[in-house]
Amino acid sequence: MVKSMSDFQPKIIALVCNWCTYTAADLAGTSRLGYPANIRMVRMMCTGMIDPKYILKAFLDGADGVFIGGCHPGDCHYINGNLKFRKRMPGMETIIKQFGFDENRLRLRWIGASEGPEFQHHITDFIQTIQEMGPSPAQGLMVL
Amino acid sequence: MSVYAMVKEKSLTEAVKTALTRLLSQDLVDAVLVAAKSPYSALPMPTLVAEASAMDGIDPLAPAAPFNAARQAATVSRQATGKRLALVLRPCEIRALIELVKLNQCTLENVVIIGIECLGRMENEVFLNHAAVHADMAAEFQKNTSLQDDITRTCKMCEQFTPTHADIVMSTLGAPENAVLFASGTETGEALLKELGLPTAENPAGSETVTRQLLEKRAACKKEVFAETSEKINSIEKFEQMIATCLNCYNCRQACPVCYCRECVFLTDVFAARPEALLRRAQKRGAVKLPTDTTMFHLTRLSHIAHSCVGCGQCSSVCPSNIPVADIFTTVAAQVQARYDYVPGRDVGEPIPYLMFEEKQKSGESK
Ligand code: SF4
Ligand code: SF4
Ligand code: FES
Numbered sequence: 001m002v003k004s005m006s007d008f009q010p011k012i013i014a015l016v017c018n019w020c021t022y023t024a025a026d027l028a029g030t031s032r033l034g035y036p037a038n039i040r041m042v043r044m045m046c047t048g049m050i051d052p053k054y055i056l057k058a059f060l061d062g063a064d065g066v067f068i069g070g071c072h073p074g075d076c077h078y079i080n081g082n083l084k085f086r087k088r089m090p091g092m093e094t095i096i097k098q099f100g101f102d103e104n105r106l107r108l109r110w111i112g113a114s115e116g117p118e119f120q121h122h123i124t125d126f127i128q129t130i131q132e133m134g135p136s137p138a139q140g141l142m143v144l
Numbered sequence: 145m146s147v148y149a150m151v152k153e154k155s156l157t158e159a160v161k162t163a164l165t166r167l168l169s170q171d172l173v174d175a176v177l178v179a180a181k182s183p184y185s186a187l188p189m190p191t192l193v194a195e196a197s198a199m200d201g202i203d204p205l206a207p208a209a210p211f212n213a214a215r216q217a218a219t220v221s222r223q224a225t226g227k228r229l230a231l232v233l234r235p236c237e238i239r240a241l242i243e244l245v246k247l248n249q250c251t252l253e254n255v256v257i258i259g260i261e262c263l264g265r266m267e268n269e270v271f272l273n274h275a276a277v278h279a280d281m282a283a284e285f286q287k288n289t290s291l292q293d294d295i296t297r298t299c300k301m302c303e304q305f306t307p308t309h310a311d312i313v314m315s316t317l318g319a320p321e322n323a324v325l326f327a328s329g330t331e332t333g334e335a336l337l338k339e340l341g342l343p344t345a346e347n348p349a350g351s352e353t354v355t356r357q358l359l360e361k362r363a364a365c366k367k368e369v370f371a372e373t374s375e376k377i378n379s380i381e382k383f384e385q386m387i388a389t390c391l392n393c394y395n396c397r398q399a400c401p402v403c404y405c406r407e408c409v410f411l412t413d414v415f416a417a418r419p420e421a422l423l424r425r426a427q428k429r430g431a432v433k434l435p436t437d438t439t440m441f442h443l444t445r446l447s448h449i450a451h452s453c454v455g456c457g458q459c460s461s462v463c464p465s466n467i468p469v470a471d472i473f474t475t476v477a478a479q480v481q482a483r484y485d486y487v488p489g490r491d492v493g494e495p496i497p498y499l500m501f502e503e504k505q506k507s508g509e510s511k
Contacts, residue, residue, distance in 0.1 A: 056447065060380075060440060060443070080501060084501050091497070099378070099380050101380070137381070141381055
């Protein structure tokens with residue numbers, strides 16, 4: 001049976017920086033700002049430490065989208081980890097796109113520690129985008 | 145303006161030998177890294193020659209290159225030794241070497257690069273079959289166009305056969321029979337050519353036309369391979385079909401001159417799955433193929449080196465499963481390099497994109 005669009009519950013992996021987005025997520029939680037429960041959050045010490053293979057692994061293991069949240073430029077605890085990661089984005093987008101993953105399945109946003117509402121907004125928006133796109137082409141596939 | 149010199153001898157290889165021997169006998173360099181055959185096989189291997197009398201086997205114009213010799217070049221130039229080295233390299237080898245310099249894996253201090261204007265290489269087996277019939281493969285390759293059609297698939301689509309970053313460019317394009325043309329590419333090269341005292345020459349009249357025709361042919365071939373490959377890997381399912389026979393032997397990684405890590409993550413504990421992890425994966429998905437992470441391996445390698453892939457084709461050459469690894473890598477690399485407006489090996493002063501980040505655009509959008 002073909003699942004209808006609304007049945008589709010996207011699986012989102014969120015790689016988020018400990019110092020900003022993770023704290024913002026916490027704040028959103030304590031402020032009772034709700035967002036869909038589709039995200040699995042992985043706390044990183046900085047976006048600068050996100051190796052491309054974390055993103056690839058998520059997609060090959062069936063993630064429908066990968067969200068990355070880091071400190072605003074100028075606020076990175078390690079000075080420029082976020083800028084280094086930003087530089088990796090075009091390469092990653094190009095690669096996933098060639099292999100049939102819509103490049104919009106990967107998203108980077110800056111979310112500061114105090115930005116609970118922004119966190120809620122960005123996550124909700126991303127989940128909606130993925131919801132509209134449908135499941136990842138790697139879903140249900142035997143990935144060697 | 146470049147300085148030109150021409151050396152004509154009984155054969156092409158003799159002409160090269162004359163020039164390179166002088167580098168050593170006139171004490172202009174302490175050693176030359178050059179492809180040379182051993183007493184045991186016609187297949188030329190990168191060889192460090194330190195004595196003029198040991199130049200006998202050199203064969204840099206033979207259409208074979210079992211390695212991208214950038215690796216060997218980086219080994220001998222890992223740190224400055226106070227000795228002066230000449231490295232005789234093909235264009236794709238120089239480009240890879242430049243990438244390794246940018247990664248601080250070697251230094252160009254006291255190094256002279258002699259670049260070969262390259263007509264391509266054959267796969268080892270193809271070369272050895274021809275070499276069993278023709279004693280002088282360098283000469284035969286120059287005049288026999290059917291042999292020229294036997295170069296590797298990746299060489300057939302290579303448009304960068306004129307070396308970048310060479311102090312001296314060594315060429316046969318448009319040169320008379322049994323003659324090799326040397327042109328200076330830098331001031332170092334110019335000084336060296338003058339000191340060598342080789343007969344000066346003009347740039348041969350026909351060479352530009354020959355180069356242009358070759359370029360057109362190569363560009364057409366490249367376009368075709370890219371279009372075909374990009375179609376074959378435009379879904380993860382199709383890509384799985386392409387790599388379904390991969391053995392995880394990692395030969396392609398070993399052969400790649402720009403796979404720069406000293407220790408590959410695929411050989412570390414990160415990917416050494418423990419039995420309980422394997423079972424968990426099998427239970428989650430129903431079944432899991434061993435060894436695992438074949439797709440991860442290729443995509444990770446792509447994400448680590450696509451910007452620096454020099455299109456040497458060695459990854460395809462060494463694959464025991466005949467997977468067209470280089471088709472995949474060059475196709476993706478071209479897109480990534482275009483996205484960053486980056487050409488590997490173009491300029492040693494041009495930083496690797498991932499090592500540079502922009503301070504501007506401090507606030508606002510994250511893309
Ligand atoms: S990926 Fe293949 S073609 Fe590209 S540099 Fe490495 S070995 Fe050469
Ligand atoms: S050389 Fe071929 S079989 Fe070996 S890992 Fe690379 S693609 Fe797989
Ligand atoms: S510390 Fe948050 S992105 Fe670097």
